[in-house]
Amino acid sequence: MSTLRTVEPSLRSRWLGRQLRALREDHGFTLRHVAELAGLRLAEVKAAELGTHLLEVSQVEALMELYLVRDQYARYRLVNLARIARHLRRWEGSADAPPLSKEMLDCLWLEARAVHIRCFSATLLPDLLQLPAYAEAVAEQAGGAAVSWWGWACTERQRALYGPPLTSLRVVVAEAALLRPPGRSSAVVCDQLQHLADAARLPHLTLQVLPTAAPYVPGMDGSFTIYEPVPPQPRVAVVHGLNGIFIHEECAELYADVFDQLSQAALDPEASAELIAGAAERSTIREE
Template sequence: MGAKRGPTLRAQWLGKYLKEFRESAKLTLRQAGDYLQRDAASISRLESGIIPARVSDVFALLNLYGIGDEKIRDGLERLSRDIWRRGWWDDGYAADSLGVMFDHAWLENRAEGIRCYAAMLVPGLLQIRDYAQEVITAGGVDVPSEQIERWVEFRMDRQRVLDAELAPSIEIVLDEAVLHRMIGGPKVMCAQLEHLSEAATRSNVIIRVLPFAAGAHASPEGAFMIFDMPVPYSDVICVETRGGAVYTEAAEGVENFAQAYDSLRSAALTPDESATVIRSAVSRTKRAKGRSR
């Protein structure tokens, strides 16, 4: 039996909006509950995302709170439907211990754009299977091999978003160190760098290499990702930690990371210059692969 999943990011977002509107209307949990013929505890669970709100309840509460703005109502309707809509990750991985990885896949599929600073590794959306296997295995201390394989499979499946009809734009600032970190040996690394070089030719992918010569930069703490979300969602920051991914949509936090990203982008090479550096890394790794035979 898979691990029980907690509140999704979608449900938490919707609950946050509903709570803000209720408080602005100066209504109590009990008053909102009476309107829906529920108790106050039920409304509290809706607002915390523990119980996902149904579309009919969302409309009823928006009416109670006096929210008539059609843009807000349409946006929250989409969000409430998203909570109940099954994605490919639900169909293929519902029983797996993937935790917030489900939210990550949802963000990738809903984002209009993704901005990423990659400090140590090629981003997951551009990893080849063998490279991903090495990375996930190294990080999965005492994790059964079967679970490692499922995580790898999930990462590969996430990449279908690159070919989606409404694929997000992907812009990556790639630290030059990533091109030198020999993950999986010369053979795997060579294949990964070739894949990275090909990915850079996609119309929706831009890669900029942050060279060693850039020196000190705006994110000495490491990698991060910014999901540029459509209305009504807030933009989201994702930072990977040993304890798992941490997400924030707080305006101050998003602005801070956006400024850091702009600084990194300015310090990085142009896409054409970066493509040359990546091709050079491919050639260097091919030579290492030849020597290792």
């Protein structure tokens, strides 16, 4: 018998595993019972529920038959999750794409399916509001590969903002981040500020600026994003750091509370729009 192939679990595979476990427990089946009825190894069923083994789509379909899942949407959701747990076609496989961690792939997937997104940006502008040139400058400054790919990905990721369906986005950005050049040249800042001013007019986008003089709020030291997917998936908080991306499920509520405090300390959307428009105008004058 071949050795069971296991993987480091992604958010996608963990969510699939939890739903398969919930279905099994709802029917009162043991792991061994399911393995026997579905023609799987006991270790396969156990690892799949932990997200450390990726079942074939046909195997997930067989489990849905075993668990009497008749609702077509529920079946579609599980089959689709089984597919994307194995491969995100939109982001993987391109010859010019850089290596993407499973956490980065999870973030890209969350962006595309989130109903609501809340983002606090302490140092740079949020990814979903960046121009391609800005994203490329960030990637180049970070010494990353495939700089032009990040510019392309920037445009692709922002499809959620222009829908359909539209994603509700709330952003709090530190004032200092508005004028911070993303790379060696400050030329992109002028266009980026104008883009930000235009984006602030979108009805489903709430943009606030946290003034430099605002009082300290615990948790404002670093950037984070909170994703709220379609139920039954839970709210998730994501933190980007020097040593990788950290995805938090258990403490997502803590980040949501911090975001609310930051929002209260920030300028209201109207005053923020005025500040951004003024910064864009001054940047344009300097460029001329």
